Amino acid sequence: MPPRFCAIAAAALCIVVRLPAQRIPKTWDDAALATSQLKPPIAGASIKPVPASYYYKTKERVLYRVHPVYSSKTEPPGYLDKLAQTEPELTFNESNLKTDQDWIAAGREVFRYPVNTGPASETIPLFRGVLERCGVPPAKDGTYPQLGIIVPRKGVVLAGFLSCATCHTRIQPDGSVIEGAQGSLPDTILGFPPELEKARTFQLALYRVPWLKSDPINRVRTMSVEEISAVKAAIPLGVVARHGSSLFTPVQIPDLIGVRDRKYLDHTGLMRQRDIGDLMRYAALNAGTPPAGMDMFADYSGFVPIETISDGAENTLPAPETVERFSDAQLYALAKFIYSLTPPANPNHSSPLIQRGEKVFAQEGCPRCHTPPLYTSNRLTLAIGFTPPPEDSRSPDILRISVGTDPDLTMKTRRGTGYYKVPSLKGVWYRGMFGHSGWCATLEDWFDPRRLRNDYVPTGFKPFGARTYAVRGHPFGLDLSREDRAALIAFLKTL
Ligand code: HEC
Numbered sequence: 001m002p003p004r005f006c007a008i009a010a011a012a013l014c015i016v017v018r019l020p021a022q023r024i025p026k027t028w029d030d031a032a033l034a035t036s037q038l039k040p041p042i043a044g045a046s047i048k049p050v051p052a053s054y055y056y057k058t059k060e061r062v063l064y065r066v067h068p069v070y071s072s073k074t075e076p077p078g079y080l081d082k083l084a085q086t087e088p089e090l091t092f093n094e095s096n097l098k099t100d101q102d103w104i105a106a107g108r109e110v111f112r113y114p115v116n117t118g119p120a121s122e123t124i125p126l127f128r129g130v131l132e133r134c135g136v137p138p139a140k141d142g143t144y145p146q147l148g149i150i151v152p153r154k155g156v157v158l159a160g161f162l163s164c165a166t167c168h169t170r171i172q173p174d175g176s177v178i179e180g181a182q183g184s185l186p187d188t189i190l191g192f193p194p195e196l197e198k199a200r201t202f203q204l205a206l207y208r209v210p211w212l213k214s215d216p217i218n219r220v221r222t223m224s225v226e227e228i229s230a231v232k233a234a235i236p237l238g239v240v241a242r243h244g245s246s247l248f249t250p251v252q253i254p255d256l257i258g259v260r261d262r263k264y265l266d267h268t269g270l271m272r273q274r275d276i277g278d279l280m281r282y283a284a285l286n287a288g289t290p291p292a293g294m295d296m297f298a299d300y301s302g303f304v305p306i307e308t309i310s311d312g313a314e315n316t317l318p319a320p321e322t323v324e325r326f327s328d329a330q331l332y333a334l335a336k337f338i339y340s341l342t343p344p345a346n347p348n349h350s351s352p353l354i355q356r357g358e359k360v361f362a363q364e365g366c367p368r369c370h371t372p373p374l375y376t377s378n379r380l381t382l383a384i385g386f387t388p389p390p391e392d393s394r395s396p397d398i399l400r401i402s403v404g405t406d407p408d409l410t411m412k413t414r415r416g417t418g419y420y421k422v423p424s425l426k427g428v429w430y431r432g433m434f435g436h437s438g439w440c441a442t443l444e445d446w447f448d449p450r451r452l453r454n455d456y457v458p459t460g461f462k463p464f465g466a467r468t469y470a471v472r473g474h475p476f477g478l479d480l481s482r483e484d485r486a487a488l489i490a491f492l493k494t495l
């Protein structure tokens with residue numbers, strides 16, 4: 001290389017190295033929040049997030065190193081005692097984060113951070129026991145990435161869950177781990193207070209929908225603790241009764257790989273994703289502040305869920321200094337990590353069957369909604385019985401048809417909007433439990449026309465107490481010949 005060119009190259013390198021500091025969006029920007037959420041499907045109902053003045057008085061979380069939780073067979077002897085001898089180690093230091101890679105690595109720590117912990121000697125046997133009983137295998141290295149241990153002071157070893165990884169990490173049957181994918185999590189691990197009155201109040205805080213005349217969650221007012229446990233135990237792996245959905249209408253855990261390309265978040269499209277700031281807002285609203293996220297502090301037509309379960313005076317928010325959350329920098333790192341996620345190598349390669357399946361996909365009109373290359377049009381469809389308000393009717397994002405699936409999640413929960421979004425079909429080869437409540441364990445079941453019959457026994461979720469259940473709607477691909485169906489499924493497994 002001639003010397004002059006070399007000097008220019010070196011100067012260019014200098015410019016690259018001296019990147020401006022990362023501009024971190026403000027998470028709780030009142031104006032951005034006000035326009036980020038879609039409205040409930042009932043006229044007059046409203047959701048008002050807690051104001052920024054409150055949010056920024058809550059405590060920023062200090063992050064300690066996350067140590068692994070081992071399965072009972074692989075835990076090294078004396079593991080917890082050794083951890084008790086270690087000094088606390090802080091992991092998140094914004095001033096050390098220079099490159100994108102630094103931010104992504106720091107974001108991974110946030111993703112794995114257990115925000116709900118208790119003494120390790122008590123919580124580990126408890127959580128591990130649930131995973132073992134429900135047949136969730138540990139990862140190949142003998143750990144459970146859904147759980148984590150922190151040492152906030154020498155001698156204090158805490159273990160727990162409710163990290164993003166708890167629900168958004170998939171362990172395949174061979175023990176391989178897919179970070180960000182639909183988690184293999186039993187709902188029962190999420191637990192609830194064991195005393196009857198508290199158990200009921202807790203369910204009402206998570207799921208009450210104040211604008212409904214007849215709210216399905218009112219059923220818990222007469223249920224016993226055992227009955228509530230039984231409802232949770234009947235929910236299949238990969239589906240959870242997320243707060244704001246319903247104990248009786250749980251929701252499929254979505255795959256976060258590729259989430260950057262999605263215009264709307266949640267099956268109901270509740271939250272817009274216009275930029276990385278909206279993903280940070282989604283994370284703060286939905287997680288990071290036990291028992292859930294800051295949406296529990298929002299005012300739902302006069303009902304503020306957190307006020308019904310916090311220890312403070314009635315009808316007041318908990319004192320902000322008692323509430324912990326992630327900092328803006330931590331959420332920014334988390335969002336960058338989520339945007340960096342990539343799928344595992346797909347083992348399904350081209351074959352004559354797959355080529356035939358691609359043709360079936362086109363002939364059946366699937367690309368109209370599951371449009372390549374994202375395999376979603378990023379549009380919203382109408383739930384049965386929903387008429388969009390006039391202000392929505394001009395939106396190009398709204399497809400004025402209904403695919404006819406069960407309307408309850410979007411008509412009768414706090415996450416409801418009246419819409420269901422068109423999900424991306426990418427990654428269907430490594431996940432399971434299809435449909436917004438995960439009624440069908442496999443693609444074969446999703447495309448089985450018998451699922452429309454009243455005597456059908458779903459392989460995934462069915463309403464509590466039902467022996468049989470018709471998995472309604474989404475009639476596409478149901479009247480294919482055996483060969484075409486097999487070809488279509490083979491093609492979908494390449495995406
Ligand atoms: C208790 C389980 C659980 C935990 C913990 C959890 N999530 Fe989720 N997450 C879900 C479920 C279930 C949904 C689907 C909700 C819906 O569609 O209504 C979801 C939806 C999402 C979505 C929307 C994706 C899409 O395509 O619609 C994002 C983004 C997300 N979660 C990020 C996070 C992050 C970041 C964290 C940690 C700060 C986190 N989640 C913690 C269960 C969980």
Ligand code: HEC
Nearest residue numbers: 364365366369381403405420421422423434435436476477
């Ligand atoms: C009119 C729009 C539309 C058309 C056409 C359509 N889909 Fe869908 N698809 C949807 C919507 C909306 C959902 C989510 C429904 C729900 O869960 O309530 C969905 C869900 C799915 C799912 C489940 C995904 C998951 O993660 O749970 C699969 C698989 C699927 N579609 C495949 C297909 C195939 C293959 C075709 C063509 C034979 C097709 N779809 C045609 C709109 C459409």
